[in-house]
Amino acid sequence: MEVLSAASEVYPLIKTGGLADVAGALPAALAGQGITMRTLVPGYPDVMAKLTGGRVVRELDDLFGASARLIAARAEGLDVIVIDAPELYDRPGNPYVSPDGWDWPDNWKRFAALGWVAAELGHGLVEGYRPQIIHAHDWQAGLAPAYIKFGPTDHVKTVMTIHNIAFKGFFGSEIFSQLRLPPHAFGMAGVEYYGGISYLKSGMECADYVTTVSPRYAEEIRTPEFGMGLEGLLEGRADTLVGILNGIDTIAWDPARDPALAQTYSANTVHARHINKRAVAERFGLDGVDGPLFCVVSRLTDQKGMDLLLQTVDGLVDLGGRLAVLGSGDPVIEGNLREAWARHPGKVGVITGYDEQLSHLMQGGCDAILIPSRFEPCGLTQLYGLRYGCVPVVSRIGGLADTVIDANPAAIAAEVATGVVFDPGNAHALYEAIRKTIHLYGDDRLWKKIQRRGMKSDVSWEASAVRYADLYATITGLENDDTDN
Numbered sequence: 001m002e003v004l005s006a007a008s009e010v011y012p013l014i015k016t017g018g019l020a021d022v023a024g025a026l027p028a029a030l031a032g033q034g035i036t037m038r039t040l041v042p043g044y045p046d047v048m049a050k051l052t053g054g055r056v057v058r059e060l061d062d063l064f065g066a067s068a069r070l071i072a073a074r075a076e077g078l079d080v081i082v083i084d085a086p087e088l089y090d091r092p093g094n095p096y097v098s099p100d101g102w103d104w105p106d107n108w109k110r111f112a113a114l115g116w117v118a119a120e121l122g123h124g125l126v127e128g129y130r131p132q133i134i135h136a137h138d139w140q141a142g143l144a145p146a147y148i149k150f151g152p153t154d155h156v157k158t159v160m161t162i163h164n165i166a167f168k169g170f171f172g173s174e175i176f177s178q179l180r181l182p183p184h185a186f187g188m189a190g191v192e193y194y195g196g197i198s199y200l201k202s203g204m205e206c207a208d209y210v211t212t213v214s215p216r217y218a219e220e221i222r223t224p225e226f227g228m229g230l231e232g233l234l235e236g237r238a239d240t241l242v243g244i245l246n247g248i249d250t251i252a253w254d255p256a257r258d259p260a261l262a263q264t265y266s267a268n269t270v271h272a273r274h275i276n277k278r279a280v281a282e283r284f285g286l287d288g289v290d291g292p293l294f295c296v297v298s299r300l301t302d303q304k305g306m307d308l309l310l311q312t313v314d315g316l317v318d319l320g321g322r323l324a325v326l327g328s329g330d331p332v333i334e335g336n337l338r339e340a341w342a343r344h345p346g347k348v349g350v351i352t353g354y355d356e357q358l359s360h361l362m363q364g365g366c367d368a369i370l371i372p373s374r375f376e377p378c379g380l381t382q383l384y385g386l387r388y389g390c391v392p393v394v395s396r397i398g399g400l401a402d403t404v405i406d407a408n409p410a411a412i413a414a415e416v417a418t419g420v421v422f423d424p425g426n427a428h429a430l431y432e433a434i435r436k437t438i439h440l441y442g443d444d445r446l447w448k449k450i451q452r453r454g455m456k457s458d459v460s461w462e463a464s465a466v467r468y469a470d471l472y473a474t475i476t477g478l479e480n481d482d483t484d485n
């Protein structure tokens with residue numbers, strides 16, 4: 001089966017968050033299920049720089065006003081089709097914003113192009129290539145299912161995956177006339193959303209199936225608290241909405257082989273993490289390695305509960321903990337974190353910016369990772385934490401609740417605990433969770449058991465790849481040969 005995955009980021013070509021990790025890992029995960037997945041991605045400078053070779057498979061003179069070439073290539077282990085359209089994508093900054101942090105004003109056009117090309121590839125734009133399924137990720141690719149639904153054929157099926165319902169890709173209705181959709185597409189059953197246009201809603205409305213990245217989040221987004229205005233739509237299509245848990249790339253994230261670590265180790269040698277802990281302490285200017293070291297590796301946004309963390313830092317230090325934060329995002333949160341650092345020199349360290357290698361070292365050396373998210377569709381850093389023996393301390397929501405088992409007395413007795421889970425959106429609950437973690441850390445035998453159990457838990461793509469394969473088979477009416485159904 002041929003599937004075209006359309007995504008605005010894909011690791012290792014371009015990454016700002018978990019979407020890239022997932023889009024980057026899915027093709028290899030699905031290959032074992034007999035599925036060939038190519039990834040369609042915009043040709044940002046980072047992507048173009050990593051393309052070696054490649055073949056122009058189509059030229060377009062008018063891709064929403066820009067001239068473009070579609071380049072098929074094998075890059076960093078991925079089969080990609082890159083939209084090389086310098087007028088749209090050859091810009092500094094990250095895929096969505098300019099270097100000074102503002103959304104590009106023509107994002108509607110930059111990502112309409114992504115959805116349009118995906119759909120046209122489904123319609124046979126490139127000779128010899130005919131994917132049966134277009135799998136669109138998040139709002140940036142959300143128009144693809146609409147272009148298919150309102151297009152000339154229904155041979156090609158569509159899946160829309162919600163990685164984050166908070167970003168709707170909302171634009172004014174004035175762009176509609178330029179979207180190349182028929183007039184009746186501007187309506188409830190199409191792209192219209194509260195008088196404007198939402199690319200995410202379009203995908204959710206028009207796709208054959210909607211998926212999201214954990215079973216619990218699939219339930220949560222059908223409620224007003226988490227649905228962010230789209231709960232009605234989702235409730236209406238509950239029978240074609242599924243939550244499939246993300247896995248992680250267990251080769252790129254393997255503590256026994258990770259070149260970013262000062263010292264590699266396995267579940268049997270967790271004590272060796274100490275060397276990495278020392279390396280983290282040095283990088284963050286911490287004054288020692290005795291006592292529990294917490295870390296945060298995160299986008300600095302409201303979603304991630306960073307305000308709760310800020311309210312708890314003093315308490316964490318008073319309890320004898322240290323904290324290393326690697327993050328980037330909201331300048332106000334960055335400023336507040338620097339203040340906390342200034343208040344607690346040697347106990348708190350903050351590095352702002354994006355550093356993939358350092359994020360690995362932190363998972364390999366810190367004792368616990370704090371993830372106080374207010375909502376979390378899946379979350380990957382708790383999965384990396386489990387795999388690296390960096391015990392996850394997470395709020396009880398979304399994919400966090402689906403993947404971490406709280407160390408309560410019953411779970412400890414049953415030998416299943418893998419982390420600490422607390423009530424979301426509550427600084428006091430976070431503080432109590434930190435206190436509990438420090439207490440557990442004090443019992444060295446129990447702590448190592450929790451670490452080892454996490455390291456042995458299944459965070460791979462294996463089970464979820466089968467679920468995607470089954471879903472594709474259901475939608476196309478074709479059998480998935482590699483499974484029993």
Ligand code: ADP
Pocket residue numbers: 016017018019021297298299326327328353354355356359378379380381382
């Ligand atoms: P989200 O996609 O909502 O940001 P996830 O937990 O799914 O959250 O994925 C975040 C990914 O980005 C993980 O791979 C994490 O390690 C990485 N990450 C986040 N912030 C940074 C940073 N400042 N430096 C390096 N990696 C980061």
Ligand code: GLC
Pocket residue numbers: 017018019022163164213246376377378379380399
């Ligand atoms: C989003 C979500 C995160 C999820 C990631 C990958 O960015 O915020 O929870 O893990 O996508 O699916």
